[in-house]
Amino acid sequence: MFLVDVSVIIVNYNTKDLTINCIRSIFDHTNGINYEVIVVDNASSDGSLTEIENKFPSVITINSQENLGFGRANNLASQYSTGKYLFFLNSDCILIENAIKKMFDYFESQNNSINRIGAIGCLLLDMNRKLNTSYNRFPTPFSQIKRLFIERVNRLFNTHFKLKDRFNYQLDKNYEVDFITGADLFISKDVFTFLNGFDPSFFLYYEETDLQKRMSDNSLKRIILDDVEIIHLEGGSTSRKLSSITIFLNSEFKYMRKHYPVYVYMLYYSIMTILMLPTLFVSSHSKKDKKVFLKMLIRNCKYSIH
Structure with a gap:
């Protein structure tokens, strides 16, 4: 009641x-x-x-x-x-x-x-x-790879490619x-x-x-x-600190692993890891945060293998 x-x-x-x-x-x-x-x-x-x-x-x-x-x-x-x-x-x-x-x-x-x-x-x-x-489309392995790839291209070549908004x-x-x-x-x-x-x-x-x-x-x-x-008040703002990126990406890995077949997840994980590796060379990130980030990547690979 x-x-x-x-x-x-x-x-x-x-x-x-x-x-x-x-x-x-x-x-x-x-x-x-x-x-x-x-x-x-x-x-x-x-x-x-x-x-x-x-x-x-x-x-x-x-x-x-x-x-x-x-x-x-x-x-x-x-x-x-x-x-x-x-x-x-x-x-x-x-x-x-x-x-x-x-x-x-x-x-x-x-x-x-x-x-x-x-x-x-x-x-x-x-x-x-x-x-x-206020709302969004469900993320997919392809959508997240595409988003990160475009972010990397824009940063590397100072371009301004945009994705069609999912939200x-x-x-x-x-x-x-x-x-x-x-x-x-x-x-x-x-x-x-x-x-x-x-x-x-x-x-x-x-x-x-x-x-x-x-x-x-x-x-x-x-x-x-x-x-x-x-x-x-603070909707849509995501911290660019490596500690926040680590938590976010770890949750994204969990979500993809939970809702997609293993072979899809492994392909997605491999490409995302390659695209995220440059993060380890950003000088503004502390060695401690980089170590935690790297451990998170390795841990999510082990989960998928098991």
């Missing part, structure tokens, strides 16, 4: 001010619906949890003793949730309208044996209210997409439980892509509502 309509789940890791602003926007703009807010703190060191508990006594807080990453932290929060629906919301999001109610109403009115909705999301805007990355491609009204950005993912708890939640092997990056790929495999639709908007 569900006690509330929606459980809003936020993962916090040293983002105290962002999280507080996010929670405040939820309370300011959400009405006409029963909901709860759950915050998982991933062992922050900035006093986030104490500040959140003082400012918002009604918020359910979970104090993790370690940094669980995005997927595992959300899985943990889902175990404490009492909502019919789960709304996974990034801490750097700001609600500017009654978005949660609109998403709830759409899900309730459209989800049936014909539509079989897995998840819905909305249009994300940046600080200037311009369209931010924010033209939609009709409330159209089905491959996957919704993980910053605002609205899903029924029954579906989330059926899919066993986020794959805990993904620490960061690709966890929402993998979840929605499994939805696709089970004929569950992913829908973007084009009449609902949320501000996503």
Whole structure:
């Protein structure tokens, strides 16, 4: 039995001010619906949890003793949730309208044996209210090799070749997409439980892509509502630090290994490794980060062999 309509789940890791602003926007703009807010703190060191508990006594807080990453932290929060629906919301999001109610109403009115909705999301805007990355096409071995190859060519020859965007491609009204950005993912708890939640092997990056790929495999639709908007302050910005690149590429390898045959993965892995090797010769990267990066490449080769 569900006690509330929606459980809003936020993962916090040293983002105290962002999280507080996010929670405040939820309370300011959400009405006409029963909901709860759950915050998982991933062992922050900035006093986030104490500040959140003082400012918002009604918020359910979970104090993790370690940094669980995005997927595992959300899985943990889902175990404490009492909502019919789960709304996974990034801490750097700001609600500017009654978005949660609109998403709830759409899900309730459209989800049936014909539509079989897995998840819905909305249009994300940046600080200037311009369209931010809100949805994307599923990555494939070919698409990722092509993307990296063009990046390398542009950097080497100072050219400006561009790929056709896989994200924010033209939609009709409330159209089905491959996957919704993980910053605002609205899903029924029954579906989330059926899919066993986020794959805990993904620490960061690709966890929402993998979840929605499994939805696709089970004929569950992913829908973007084009009449609902949320501000996503840092959407689309990916750190170029080698440590971040290592985590991202490791997750990409896991995703490809999980969803494609071994021979496809091995070909993809081999080409990607060749294209990524110049990274080891970038002087701005530390020797420690280069060593971790190289170990990650070797480890993913061993996984594919076994």
